Amino acid sequence: MYNHTYKELITKLQVSQEDVDFFANMPFARPYIDNTSLYQPVPFVSRHDKGDLSDKFFNKAINSHDTIPRALAFMQRPGSLHSPPTDENGIDLSQGAENPFFITFCQIESGVNGYIDTAHGGVLAALFDETLGLCAESYRVFVSEEGGHLLTASLQVSYRSPVRTPSAVIIKTWMRRKEGRKWFLEAQLLDQDGLLKAEAKSLYIGLKSAL
Ligand SMILES: CCCCCCCC(=O)SCCNC(=O)CCNC(=O)[C@H](O)C(C)(C)COP(=O)(O)OP(=O)(O)OC[C@H]1O[C@@H](n2cnc3c(N)ncnc32)[C@H](O)[C@@H]1OP(=O)(O)O
Incomplete structure (x- = not known):
């Protein structure tokens, strides 16, 4: 876990302008970077070195020029969708790949x-686990406004087509439903041409008490 809460990290850390400029040159990413977008860039929290031993896989092991040199995250702007349909737990039912x-x-x-x-x-699979986790944590903090910590209990990945390297990809993640402490999410990974490369379903469980 972290020495800081996820809310502290996502509100205090900075989004790298170099990463924004890098993806702004790519047609498939540009619509999300546009000022009129329903999405806002947010720090990819686990890519930041927090001065402790957390997140070393994402901020060190696969953060280099020949692994995953660039990663840029976006979250739906609060209130971008007025009064979306919700289930009995308040989960936005309009969420999905679109x-x-x-x-x-x-x-x-x-x-x-x-x-x-x-x-x-x-x-x-690690990219799915991390981005689904960031999605769940962001939804918990900014939409559900609940406390606690979420851990991955299960992750199911379906590989549809090889992901070529080097290449740029988009990973879309969303909440599917929530049952008490159990958060069910889904994701898709697509290439720059919009071709589906892999899909995932995950279960995150809120800890009964702080670690
Ligand atoms: C910024 C954040 C990004 C983070 C992204 C990355 C996150 C990670 O990778 S975390 C690291 C990998 N994951 C782990 O180490 C977790 C290891 N597992 C655990 O610690 C525990 O099993 C934990 C906390 C997930 C659940 O334990 P616990 O709270 O005791 O659950 P428990 O009370 O037994 O079960 C609660 C419910 O979940 C269900 N459940 C528990 N585990 C699973 C599972 N693996 N699959 C399906 N259902 C499960 C139970 O059946 C039960 O369901 P119900 O309430 O309907 O009866």
């Missing part, structure tokens, strides 16, 4: 290859 709550762009280089010019499936 209306994801949280979006991440990643530049993926050959340092994460399994086969030649192909990203390793384990790295894609």
Whole structure:
């Protein structure tokens, strides 16, 4: 876990302007960066070194010029959708692949290859776990306004087509439903041409007490 709350981190850390400029040159990312977008850039919290031993996999091991040198996250602007339909737990039912709550762009280089010019499936699973976790935490903090910490209990990944390297991808993540401490989320990973590369379903569980 962290020495700070997720809310402290996401509100205090800065979004890298270099990452914004990098993805702003890509047609598939530009609509989200536009000022009129329903999405706002937010820090990819786990890419930041917090001066402790947290998040070393994402801020060090796969944060280099030949692994995943760039990652840029976006969250739906609060109030961007007025009075969306909700279920009995207040979960926004309009969310889905066409209306994801949280979006991440990643530049993926050959340092994460399994086969030649192909990203390793384990790295894609890690990307799903992290971005689904960020989506769940952001939804918890900014929409549900609940306390606590969420941990991954299960993650199911379906690989539809190889992810070539180097390439840029978009990962769309959204809340599907919530049952008490159980948060169910879904995700899609697509390439720059909008082709579906992989999908995921996950279960995050809120801890009964702080770690
Ligand atoms: C910024 C944040 C980004 C973070 C993204 C990355 C997050 C991570 O990778 S975390 C690291 C990997 N995950 C872990 O280490 C978690 C290890 N597991 C655990 O600690 C525990 O099993 C934990 C906390 C998930 C659940 O334990 P606990 O709270 O005791 O659950 P428990 O009371 O047994 O079960 C609660 C409910 O969940 C269900 N459940 C528990 N585990 C699972 C599971 N693996 N699959 C399906 N359902 C499960 C139970 O059936 C029960 O359901 P119901 O209430 O309907 O009967």
